[in-house]
Amino acid sequence: xxxxxxxxxxxTPMSRRRMMQLLGVTGAATGLAGCGGQSAVETDTQGDxxxxxxxxxxxxxxxxxxxxxTATPEGFDSTSMATIQELAYVTNQTLPVLPIMEKLxxxxxxxxxxxxxxADSEKMQVYWPTSWLPRTGDWTLKEGADDERLTLxxxxxxxxxxxxxWNGTNDGEARRMIFDRxxxxxxxxxxxxxxxxxxxxxxxxxxxxSVREGQTWHDGEPVTGTDVANHIKLDLYNSAxxxxxxxxxxxxxxxxxxxxxxxxxGDKTVEVTLEQPVNExxxxxxxxxxxxxxxxxxxxxxxxxxxxxxxxxxxxxxLGELTEFTDAEPIGNGPFQWxxxxxxxxxxxxxxxxxxxxxxxxxxxxxxxKPQNSGRWSSLINGETDGSATLFMxxxxxxxxxxxMQTALVSRHWGMGIVFNHxxxxxxxxxxxxxxxxVINREDAAGNSAAGTGSxxxxxxxxxxxxxFNDQIEGHWxxxxxxxxxxxxxxxxxxxxxxxxxxxxxxxxxxGTWQKDxxxxxxxxxxxxxxxxxxxxxxxxxxxLQDFGIESExxxxxxxxxxxxxxxxxxxxxxxxxxxxxxxxxxYFHFDWIYRSGDATDYWNVPTEYEAPILHEDLRxxxxxxxxxxxxxxxxxxx
Numbered sequence: 117x118x119x120x121x122x123x124x125x126x127x128t129p130m131s132r133r134r135m136m137q138l139l140g141v142t143g144a145a146t147g148l149a150g151c152g153g154q155s156a157v158e159t160d161t162q163g164d165x166x167x168x169x170x171x172x173x174x175x176x177x178x179x180x181x182x183x184x185x186t187a188t189p190e191g192f193d194s195t196s197m198a199t200i201q202e203l204a205y206v207t208n209q210t211l212p213v214l215p216i217m218e219k220l221x222x223x224x225x226x227x228x229x230x231x232x233x234x235a236d237s238e239k240m241q242v243y244w245p246t247s248w249l250p251r252t253g254d255w256t257l258k259e260g261a262d263d264e265r266l267t268l269x270x271x272x273x274x275x276x277x278x279x280x281x282w283n284g285t286n287d288g289e290a291r292r293m294i295f296d297r298x299x300x301x302x303x304x305x306x307x308x309x310x311x312x313x314x315x316x317x318x319x320x321x322x323x324x325x326s327v328r329e330g331q332t333w334h335d336g337e338p339v340t341g342t343d344v345a346n347h348i349k350l351d352l353y354n355s356a357x358x359x360x361x362x363x364x365x366x367x368x369x370x371x372x373x374x375x376x377x378x379x380x381x382g383d384k385t386v387e388v389t390l391e392q393p394v395n396e397x398x399x400x401x402x403x404x405x406x407x408x409x410x411x412x413x414x415x416x417x418x419x420x421x422x423x424x425x426x427x428x429x430x431x432x433x434x435l436g437e438l439t440e441f442t443d444a445e446p447i448g449n450g451p452f453q454w455x456x457x458x459x460x461x462x463x464x465x466x467x468x469x470x471x472x473x474x475x476x477x478x479x480x481x482x483x484x485x486k487p488q489n490s491g492r493w494s495s496l497i498n499g500e501t502d503g504s505a506t507l508f509m510x511x512x513x514x515x516x517x518x519x520x521m522q523t524a525l526v527s528r529h530w531g532m533g534i535v536f537n538h539x540x541x542x543x544x545x546x547x548x549x550x551x552x553x554x555v556i557n558r559e560d561a562a563g564n565s566a567a568g569t570g571s572x573x574x575x576x577x578x579x580x581x582x583x584x585f586n587d588q589i590e591g592h593w594x595x596x597x598x599x600x601x602x603x604x605x606x607x608x609x610x611x612x613x614x615x616x617x618x619x620x621x622x623x624x625x626x627x628g629t630w631q632k633d634x635x636x637x638x639x640x641x642x643x644x645x646x647x648x649x650x651x652x653x654x655x656x657x658x659x660x661l662q663d664f665g666i667e668s669e670x671x672x673x674x675x676x677x678x679x680x681x682x683x684x685x686x687x688x689x690x691x692x693x694x695x696x697x698x699x700x701x702x703x704y705f706h707f708d709w710i711y712r713s714g715d716a717t718d719y720w721n722v723p724t725e726y727e728a729p730i731l732h733e734d735l736r737x738x739x740x741x742x743x744x745x746x747x748x749x750x751x752x753x754x755x
Contacts, residue, residue, distance in 0.1 A: 198732045199746050200703045201597055204579040205731040206741055208601045211549040212722045213710055214534040215575040215695040216653065217562035218584045220525035221506035222571050224496055228520035229261035230503075240524040243405075243699060244505035247292040248300065251451055253475030264478045267501045269486035274457035279446035281409050282354045282438050289483045290462045291407060292505070294448035296331070298344075299404035308400050312339065312408050312449070318396040320753070323361075323388040325403075330471045333411050334453040341380035346410035346419045348378050348388065353422045353435055360402045364394045364751075371431060375423040393753050401702055411447055452481055460485050496521055508649055511568025525571055529582040532565065532572075532650050533695025534641065534657075539721040540689045542637065546727075547621040552639065552690075553578060553604035554614035555664045556657050565653035572649070577601045580706045582696050593703065600731060611664060630665045638667040642682055643692035645672035650692055686719050704750040711743045 207213075223245050225232040232255050233239040242248040246268055249255035257264060270277070270289030277288030279295075288294075300309040314328040331339040352362050357369040365377050365388060377389045410419070418438040425431035446454050451472055452464035462483040466476060484501065486492045493513045495501040506526060514523060534552070536543040543549055558574040566572035573584045579601060581589050590598045604610065615625070623632045630637040639661060641654050654670045661668040673682065682688055693715065697705035709716065716722045725742045 195735075196750060197593075198735050199749055200581075200593060202731050202735050202741075203707045203743060203746055203750075204577075204581050204594065204703070205597075205601065206726055206728040206743060207580040207707070207710060208578055209728040210546055210726045211536075211553055211578060212538070212716070212720070212726075213536070213580075213693075213695045214549065214553050214556075215578045215580070216532050216534060216556070216558050216657070217565060217572045217574055218531040218582060218696075219528040220571045220573060220585055221528055222509055222514075222569060223506050223524045223526050224504045224509075224517075225255070225522050225524065226499070226502040226520055227522055228499075228518075229258055229263065230266075231256045231258055232503075232522070235522045235524040237524075241527055243526070244292065245524065245526070246503060246505045250293075250476050250478075251472045253472075256476070257478040265480040265482055266478055266503075268481065268483050269492050269495060269501055269504060270462060270483040271487055272485075273459060273487075274462040274483065274485055275459050277457060277462060278442040278444045279409065279448075279454075280438075280441050280443040281407070282350055283442060284439060288446075288457075288462060290452075290454065290464050290481070292450075293452035293464050293481055294446055294450045294454055295407040295409055296450045297404065298325075298406045298408065299400065301401075301404050308404055313344070313403070316400070318390075318394070318399060320393040321390050323390060323399060325386040325388070327384040327386075328471065329384070331449060332469055333413075333449050334447050334467055335413075336469070337411075337413070338383075339408065339449055340412065341382055341384050341386045342412050342416075343408065343410055345378050345380040345386045346412055346415055347406060347408055348386070349374055349419055349422070350410055350415065350438065351406070352378070353431070354439070361388070361399060364390055364392060364399065367391050395704070395751050395753050397702055398704055398751050401700055401705065408449055409443075409446075411449075414443065414447060451476055455480075508571070509569065510648075514569060523569075525585075527585050528699055529701055530694050530696045530698045531575070531582075532653055532692060535691050535693045535695070535715075535720045537686050537688055537691070537719075537721055538723060539686065542621070542632075543639070543689050545621055547617045548637075550602075550604070551614040551617040551621075552661070552666075554610040554617070555666070556605050556660050558605055560660070561653045561656045564656045565649045567649065567652060572653075576603060576606065578604060580696070580710050581703055582701070582706060597731060614664065625665055628665050629667065636667050637665075639690055640667075640669050640671050640688075641690045641692065642671045642673065642678065642688045644675050644678045646675055647692075654692060684719055686721060704747065707743065707747045707750070711747060 223240065225245065232245075232249065239249065239254055245255070250266070255266075268289070272286040272288065274288070277286045277290075279288055279291055281287055296312045298313045299311050301307070310328065312328055312331060313325050315326040317324045325341075325344060327339055327341055327344060333339060348361070351360050352366065352374050353371065355362055357363070357366040357371055357374075362369070366373050379387055381387045409415070412419075415438075418434065418441070421434035421437065422431060425434050448454065451467055451470040453467045455463040455465050457463070464481050466473065466479050484495070486495060486501075489507065489509075492501070492504060492507050493509055493516075496504060496507075496509075497513070497516045497518070499518065509523075517523070536549060538544050543552075562572040562574040575584060577589060577594065577598065579589070579594070581593050583589050583592065594601065618630055618637070621632075623630045623637055625631070641658060643650055643654055645651065651670070651672055654672070658668045658670050683691055683693070695710070697709040700706065711722060724744065725740055727739055728741055730736055730739060
């Protein structure tokens with residue numbers, strides 16, 4: 117979906133199949149409604165929310181500058197880099213999906229009363245500035261400012277918000293200040309930094325986590341290993357072991373194993389027994405964005421009920437009680453504590469005993485009820501709010517911003533793409549997919565989608581790799597092999613190449629239209645009407661196809677019809693969807709999404725094997741390749 121895939125509470129993408137089970141088709145469609153368009157509602161139950169208002173999954177605290185070296189990066193040996201490049205090459209040569217653009221989310225900061233980093237500072241490359249920068253002392257009140265309260269916005273009615281992340285409804289926006297994440301992640305260096313989890317280690321059989329000293333809940337009780345274990349357990353139970361770290365912890369998804377596999381081993385330590393050796397970076401990517409919620413005083417009874425369930429029926433009943441619980445007045449552990457909420461705002465106050473309290477020089481933060489993008493635009497323009505984590509704001513609105521309101525662009529490692537239904541003719545033919553890729557001008561599509569904001573970057577190498585915004589692809593992941601990759605629509609003779617491909621597939625152009633056996637080549641594109649940036653992008657793409665002689669039209673549907681109907685039923689030839697795994701930097705997650713996700717196998721019907729040229733002859737000796745095994749290799753520690 118556009119800018120907000122739904123996520124489990126650990127921040128990893130939750131499959132739509134799982135969403136349908138939890139919410140039903142109508143609820144799921146509503147939950148997907150705000151993903152980058154202008155009809156946003158916050159369902160941010162799983163770390164997500166509203167139009168560009170989502171939590172990122174990596175929780176980064178660093179910048180996204182180009183790495184200093186293009187050699188094999190720390191944590192990657194030559195074999196894993198070769199595997200990444202080989203999977204990228206297969207993706208580039210077979211196009212199971214067609215990446216169009218990468219997303220740079222707009223983030224806003226007022227500079228009249230506030231000290232904040234400059235818009236181009238690497239410190240802005242965090243998920244999200246409104247959450248991390250105050251904690252690190254990089255968003256502070258200027259001396260002499262009139263108001264000592266940071267004012268932001270939220271999607272859900274404040275009085276209806278609650279903070280049980282496993283409940284599935286109206287997770288309050290103030291969670292960003294109330295709860296702390298497990299770790300911080302530096303996008304530039306791909307390094308993890310301690311936060312609630314102060315130390316960790318991973319070996320072949322065990323993940324060990326240590327809790328930060330001095331971290332307390334807002335009632336003064338210390339944060340313990342039990343609290344951290346509780347949260348991991350509830351994530352496992354809620355996802356039926358299928359999300360986050362579940363596949364690496366539970367033997368064949370055995371939920372009965374949870375109590376033994378996740379244990380507090382001391383006041384400040386947790387041990388997680390691994391089912392198999394796992395690449396540390398994969399585990400940390402899944403754990404880092406977790407916001408610690410499971411205070412034992414509040415959630416312990418639910419953990420006990422799930423741990424002691426002796427049947428699927430008992431476990432289902434216990435899980436039902438957890439997901440029905442509404443935590444309306446949360447006891448948090450972050451630098452701000454919940455005060456109150458009414459129909460128009462949520463108020464939180466500084467928690468003086470937080471380890472980072474000395475970095476914060478303002479006493480309160482409030483979140484105003486702003487359920488529509490237009491209202492958020494007006495609030496930034498008239499000074500009612502002091503900033504926004506992210507918000508899509510077209511150029512005709514950004515021009516109205518006061519001089520003191522700066523706009524930063526935050527990298528997302530994600531963006532709009534075209535997915536093909538591989539069970540449908542003619543897009544089950546790789547020649548047709550390649551012809552489409554050659555016809556589309558991705559720069560034009562990205563530019564029109566961005567609406568003058570510069571928030572979309574065209575994909576240079578359709579390969580499943582992200583990092584277009586700072587040369588991480590050509591200058592890093594594909595260092596030394598980039599010349600082997602096809603840029604498709606970037607070539608001067610791209611339309612000539614597209615014509616060659618279609619002729620080879622049996623088409624001929626008659627009266628300006630490509631035809632085969634007397635039937636015109638027709639490739640309509642379906643997508644969600646509420647995603648205004650995607651609508652602009654697909655209109656541009658359709659015009660390219662039409663100008664080339666391919667019949668096409670945008671079929672933009674309401675969210676319920678699209679996400680809950682045509683998309684999940686595979687009723688499309690070409691459709692719009694995010695082509696990467698939402699804020700993750702490690703290529704493993706993107707290839708896993710493209711080739712092995714429930715969306716890929718159930719809705720796009722991607723094949724299990726592909727015919728593709730060989731990039732690294734020492735890695736494979738056959739042009740027939742099954743990506744699944746290579747993706748699994750990336751999740752395995754390298755010697």
